[in-house]
Amino acid sequence: MNISELSNLSGVNAPTIRYYEQIKLLPKAERLSNGYRKYSEEDLKKLFLIKQAQQVGFSLDEIKALIPVNVTKWNHDLLIKTLTEKITEITAMQKMLAENKQNLIALTESIQDKPMDMSCEENANRLMNIYYDESEN
The missing domain is CATH 1.10.1660.10 (Multidrug-efflux Transporter Regulator; Chain: A; Domain 2)
Structure with a gap:
């Protein structure tokens, strides 16, 4: 072809x-x-x-x-080792993505759950203070 x-x-x-x-x-x-x-x-x-x-x-x-180039010369042990390492990398990435997703959900909920009488600017300051305080602990 x-x-x-x-x-x-x-x-x-x-x-x-x-x-x-x-x-x-x-x-x-x-x-x-x-x-x-x-x-x-x-x-x-x-x-x-x-x-x-x-x-x-x-x-x-x-x-x-x-x-x-010649697939009959594959290094079986290296292939298994590399595939196993890639699985470990993917698992770590999945964990990190799940944590990031949870953080974004929490942030979204915090923004949406602002008190009715609070302005967006005041809410932003409130959230900045919450996240700043959490980072110090």
Whole structure:
């Protein structure tokens, strides 16, 4: 398949595919007599794997270290170690996001629960004092 077919099937645009070749994330494509690149089913599979790895938070450098050009030479122990580390990172990120969400909910409720006779400016000062006092403890 040519680069446009690979792009359509994978959802990865042609310049990105060429870039992946340039940084050796994808093997250099075979060239046809007309100069067009010729890609294989394995190239398509590798692009899907790269996309999946990016979606779960791996950088291109991490992906490059994990996925050798020849997939039969995967380092099983390194792969398991790296995936486990990524799971730990995601778990920590989920915890941080949950805490941030709770803080935003509390702040929103504090803003909405202002006394009826209090102006927005007075409420802002009230909240600033509350959060300032909490940070000192």
